[in-house]
Amino acid sequence: MNRTFLLQQVLNGLAIGSVYAIFALGYTLIFSVLRIINFTHGAIFTIGAYATYALTGSQFGINGLLAGATLPFALPFVLALLGGSVVAALSGVIVERLAFRPLRARGADPLLTLVSSLGVAVALVNITQYLFGAEPYSYPDPLQGLPTAMNFGTAAAPVLVRTVQVVIFGVSMVMLVLLTYLMNATRTGKALRAVAEDMTTSSLLGIDTDRLVLLTFVISGFLGGVTGTLIGLSVGVAGPYFGIAFGLKGLAVIVLGGLGDIPGAVVGGLIIGLAEAFVPAQYIAYREAVPFALLFVVLLVRPQGLLGRAQVQKV
Amino acid sequence: MASFFATYDFLLVSMVLAAVLALTLYLPLMAGQLSVASPGFYALGGYIAAIMSTKIFPPGPGLYPVSLVLLEMAVAAVVSGALGLAVGVPALRLRGIFLALATIAFVQILGVVALNLQITGGAVGIFGIPQPFANPIEYMWLAVPLLLVSMLFVARLERTRTGRALVALREDELAAAAMGVNPTYHKVLAFTTSAVLAGAVGAVSAHFINTWNSRQGTFDTSVNLMAFVLVGGSRTFVGPVVGGLVLTALPEALRGLAGVDVLPGWLASFLRDGRLIIFGVLIAIGTVFFPHGLITPGLLRRLGRGRARAR
Amino acid sequence: MSVAPAAAPGAPAVSGADLLVVDAVTCQFGGVTAVNAVSFAVGRGELFGLIGPNGAGKTTLFNLITGLTAPGGGHLRFRGEDITGLPPHRVAERGIARTFQNVRLFGELSALDNVMIARHVRTRSGLVGGVLGLGAARREERETRERATALLDLVGLADRPEERARNFAYGDQRRLEIARALALEPELLLLDEPAAGMNAGEKRALSDLIRSVRARLSLTVLLIEHYVPLVMNLCDRIAVLNFGQLIALGPPALVQKHPAVVEAYLGDGA
Numbered sequence: 001m002n003r004t005f006l007l008q009q010v011l012n013g014l015a016i017g018s019v020y021a022i023f024a025l026g027y028t029l030i031f032s033v034l035r036i037i038n039f040t041h042g043a044i045f046t047i048g049a050y051a052t053y054a055l056t057g058s059q060f061g062i063n064g065l066l067a068g069a070t071l072p073f074a075l076p077f078v079l080a081l082l083g084g085s086v087v088a089a090l091s092g093v094i095v096e097r098l099a100f101r102p103l104r105a106r107g108a109d110p111l112l113t114l115v116s117s118l119g120v121a122v123a124l125v126n127i128t129q130y131l132f133g134a135e136p137y138s139y140p141d142p143l144q145g146l147p148t149a150m151n152f153g154t155a156a157a158p159v160l161v162r163t164v165q166v167v168i169f170g171v172s173m174v175m176l177v178l179l180t181y182l183m184n185a186t187r188t189g190k191a192l193r194a195v196a197e198d199m200t201t202s203s204l205l206g207i208d209t210d211r212l213v214l215l216t217f218v219i220s221g222f223l224g225g226v227t228g229t230l231i232g233l234s235v236g237v238a239g240p241y242f243g244i245a246f247g248l249k250g251l252a253v254i255v256l257g258g259l260g261d262i263p264g265a266v267v268g269g270l271i272i273g274l275a276e277a278f279v280p281a282q283y284i285a286y287r288e289a290v291p292f293a294l295l296f297v298v299l300l301v302r303p304q305g306l307l308g309r310a311q312v313q314k315v
Numbered sequence: 316m317a318s319f320f321a322t323y324d325f326l327l328v329s330m331v332l333a334a335v336l337a338l339t340l341y342l343p344l345m346a347g348q349l350s351v352a353s354p355g356f357y358a359l360g361g362y363i364a365a366i367m368s369t370k371i372f373p374p375g376p377g378l379y380p381v382s383l384v385l386l387e388m389a390v391a392a393v394v395s396g397a398l399g400l401a402v403g404v405p406a407l408r409l410r411g412i413f414l415a416l417a418t419i420a421f422v423q424i425l426g427v428v429a430l431n432l433q434i435t436g437g438a439v440g441i442f443g444i445p446q447p448f449a450n451p452i453e454y455m456w457l458a459v460p461l462l463l464v465s466m467l468f469v470a471r472l473e474r475t476r477t478g479r480a481l482v483a484l485r486e487d488e489l490a491a492a493a494m495g496v497n498p499t500y501h502k503v504l505a506f507t508t509s510a511v512l513a514g515a516v517g518a519v520s521a522h523f524i525n526t527w528n529s530r531q532g533t534f535d536t537s538v539n540l541m542a543f544v545l546v547g548g549s550r551t552f553v554g555p556v557v558g559g560l561v562l563t564a565l566p567e568a569l570r571g572l573a574g575v576d577v578l579p580g581w582l583a584s585f586l587r588d589g590r591l592i593i594f595g596v597l598i599a600i601g602t603v604f605f606p607h608g609l610i611t612p613g614l615l616r617r618l619g620r621g622r623a624r625a626r
Numbered sequence: 627m628s629v630a631p632a633a634a635p636g637a638p639a640v641s642g643a644d645l646l647v648v649d650a651v652t653c654q655f656g657g658v659t660a661v662n663a664v665s666f667a668v669g670r671g672e673l674f675g676l677i678g679p680n681g682a683g684k685t686t687l688f689n690l691i692t693g694l695t696a697p698g699g700g701h702l703r704f705r706g707e708d709i710t711g712l713p714p715h716r717v718a719e720r721g722i723a724r725t726f727q728n729v730r731l732f733g734e735l736s737a738l739d740n741v742m743i744a745r746h747v748r749t750r751s752g753l754v755g756g757v758l759g760l761g762a763a764r765r766e767e768r769e770t771r772e773r774a775t776a777l778l779d780l781v782g783l784a785d786r787p788e789e790r791a792r793n794f795a796y797g798d799q800r801r802l803e804i805a806r807a808l809a810l811e812p813e814l815l816l817l818d819e820p821a822a823g824m825n826a827g828e829k830r831a832l833s834d835l836i837r838s839v840r841a842r843l844s845l846t847v848l849l850i851e852h853y854v855p856l857v858m859n860l861c862d863r864i865a866v867l868n869f870g871q872l873i874a875l876g877p878p879a880l881v882q883k884h885p886a887v888v889e890a891y892l893g894d895g896a
Contacts, residue, residue, distance in 0.1 A: 109411070130592065296424070478756070
């Protein structure tokens with residue numbers, strides 16, 4: 001196979017995969033601490049993207065209740081990104097307080113929490129659509145000074161990756177390192193892992209479980225918002241339902257990597273990105289089915305995922 | 316009266332079909348399995364009917380024969396059942412969340428396949444599906460018997476050896492197995508029966524809606540069904556039926572309210588368009604405040620006693 | 627009957643009267659060996675006790691016998707047939723029924739329904755026959771109901787057949803669990819701490835119930851129990867486990883005085 005072509009596909013795969021990876025980090029973090037699948041992560045992703053858009057002072061289009069609205073100020077992109085992600089984090093916390101905490105308080109089955117999160121996600125996405133319409137938006141370009149693409153090949157056989165994709169890959173690696181450091185090398189991380197093991201015992205030992213759960217949702221929501229904006233930057237904001245599509249695909253990523261496993265989220269994301277990139281041209285239409293086919297197979301063959309540990313059921 | 320049916324004909328049939336679909340979620344749930352695979356079989360059934368009626372049977376003058384619709388329903392039921400068996404046997408070894416995820420994956424895969432096959436008409440789908448009836452309301456001739464038969468089936472099931480086995484699995488799978496109930500066999504049985512029913516509903520719906528494409532039988536459908544069962548009631552067959560009927564009618568009822576001048580504009584349009592928002596919120600509230608749904612066996616017992624006393 | 631601890635591995639003598647043979651069965655969870663090469667045989671009609679300190683592996687042994695857990699090594703034979711590694715419902719089919727250490731009734735269902743469910747392996751009507759209400763299915767349904775009612779009567783719970791199982795008092799729940807296990811028409815009944823949480827009077831009644839059930843239904847009973855006087859009084863032979871190993875096996879009087887047993891329960895310096 002042509003080496004240039006191969007390299008191009010690999011880089012494309014890593015580029016897509018790193019977006020999935022950042023998304024999955026937030027998704028899997030919640031599972032690692034609370035043992036629940038938080039499908040609202042996809043809705044938070046959407047909220048982050050739309051909040052950033054609003055904060056850049058951009059105008060919402062012709063559909064939706066808030067058609068034509070803009071904020072009275074406009075922030076530079078990076079600040080808008082941070083602001084939008086903070087809004088996303090706050091939304092995550094509100095969802096936690098209203099929807100998940102009551103379930104946790106009565107020891108509800110994780111399945112019930114998943115169902116609740118499905119309902120909340122759909123509600124939030126549709127509220128967003130109701131307010132802002134479903135048309136696509138794009139951000140004012142923050143990378144204007146930089147070249148639009150970087151060449152990883154030669155002048156004669158160029159292997160191009162868009163600069164924004166390189167930035168995203170870089171962000172995903174930074175996030176992975178930060179989160180791994182947090183979980184393994186800090187006291188907070190140790191407390192989080194204790195809560196993951198056994199919440200009741202942890203709280204009896206004096207660990208402030210409420211605050212830690214809050215922190216988990218803040219980090220996860222922030223990451224979701226960052227992903228939403230980055231994807232919006234890369235391919236444009238394609239309507240609120242994009243969050244649902246991401247939420248669904250994210251399931252495949254976190255199961256493949258291993259539910260709750262942080263490096264696993266990145267590994268899963270990159271693998272699925274690569275798998276999508278390497279779909280042969282004649283089957284390109286079925287690319288969207290690849291993550292779900294992988295999900296189905298992994299569930300049957302190795303449900304703990306690539307990096308997860310097999311769970312022994314105590315009778 | 317005639318104008319009532321004329322205005323609400325589409326809604327009434329939709330309500331009845333929704334109630335049957337709700338039962339397809341209820342069946343695996345009887346065995347404690349949350350499977351959102353029904354929309355996939357529903358889509359499959361619809362495609363089978365659409366393909367059979369537009370490509371296989373020659374278009375004649377006048378109405379499409381009802382007997383052919385019944386044939387399509389039978390074929391859809393059998394094919395869905397076969398696929399249900401093929402998917403169910405491996406998938407139902409999974410428990411809880413893992414099974415739910417597998418069924419989500421299944422529906423997504425089917426959706427992509429439907430979007431891309433030549434025979435399913437790709438993104439456009441199949442349109443101009445022949446009509447067996449002159450008026451939409453006449454679809455009740457198919458929908459109502461389908462609902463009654465499925466209700467009867469499930470009601471009877473709850474009183475038989477097989478039904479007891481399913482419920483035992485739901486209550487405590489380990490103890491049920493220790494008492495001799497084969498878990499995989501019964502779970503697959505419930506799943507396959509659900510697939511058969513969903514396929515039949517899909518076949519009728521394809522004719523009813525007149526077109527069929529990959530927007531039928533999606534993740535949104537799963538959310539609708541979960542709302543029907545979670546809010547209606549997940550411990551008795553009456554729950555999903557009532558949930559399906561009422562929640563399908565709800566947006567229309569709210570639309571009617573929105574016509575009333577008293578409401579502010581934004582609320583009116585919200586009630587008109589916000590079906591999924593309402594369902595989503597109801598699901599979230601339901602898991603906290605009424606996890607077994609509104610219609611529980613306890614409620615039915617109390618109503619039954621009340622009526623007996625009144626006699 | 628030997629009083630010495632189980633000796634070298636190897637199949638113990640299988641006499642014609644042995645109903646259950648546990649042959650060098652081993653089970654490990656992660657790093658912990660829960661059951662370590664345990665061997666013994668239970669004769670037909672015996673009332674066989676299994677005692678030992680907490681964590682000795684008694685319930686794990688029950689789980690191995692009934693197929694809830696697969697052994698890492700060794701064999702299990704029931705009526706001469708190798709049942710090692712069979713799933714729980716197949717073990718139940720062959721005639722082994724059990725109760726659980728933490729009562730596992732179908733809480734939301736009525737007492738009668740709980741017992742009727744356990745008639746599953748002794749009945750045959752399928753989905754179609756049941757739903758259509760065909761004659762054979764209806765007859766079988768009636769018979770199931772009658773037998774279940776009779777079993778509730780046997781354990782003294784016939785007055786509240788429609789009551790939800792979770793509403794019963796703890797001691798009654800344990801008796802209901804026994805009725806449910808008996809509905810399987812087992813040859814071997816495994817009781818896991820049936821007397822837990824009972825007062826003295828209830829314990830006596832339970833003892834009588836076990837004896838009478840054994841006699842009337844020609845059962846073989848394998849009993850895990852912490853309350854030693856009950857076991858000593860009731861059982862023909864007792865096996866003692868400690869840290870997953872069989873340390874004594876024999877009639878109550880001899881086992882009671884066995885030094886290894888005394889040490890296991892009371893520790894050194896007794």
